Amino acid sequence: MISKEDLHGSWQLESWTVGYSDRDDFTYPYGEDPQGLLLYTTDGWMSASIARKERAVLPEDVSFRKLPDANKAEAFSSYFHYAGRYRVVDGDVIHFVSQSLNPNFPGTEQLRHAELDGQTLVLSGKDHVGAVARFHSLVWHRLPATADHQVIDGE
Secondary structure: OOHHHHHHHEEEEEEEEEOOOOOOEEOOOOOOOEEEEEOOOOOOOOEEEEEEOOOOOOOOOOOOOOHHHHHHHHHHOOOOEEEEEEEOOEEOOOEEEEEEEOOOOOEEOOOOOEEEEOEEEEEEEEEEOEEEEEEEEEEEEOOOOOOOOOOOOOO
């Protein structure tokens, strides 16, 4: 069973798939090759960011706030983030969301079943859209620690 200490560190997303109770296929909310970073700190905080690999670049000569709504909507729909406190209970991780790109998430608890196999973490969860249950599976790989003051070259 996973412990809080097992989670500490940084994780890179490999995949996010969603299955459905009313059909046999799967979908990929941020494409088949998403990018993501998941952080679990030793003092009980977490942050998760996920994006499509290929995102439209916004114009550099216009403030984000002054962009047309369609541009902002595309940027919003290609990125996902939330952060808050977390705890581990009986092999599950509970994220207590305090901030999120989605304004409906703050104040919610996001329950994730956690399985760890070496340096691979699988978080799974279930939600409902109407009468349809959705089954989420996110596969993460632990990132290596860096030395203090080490410059990262974007590997």
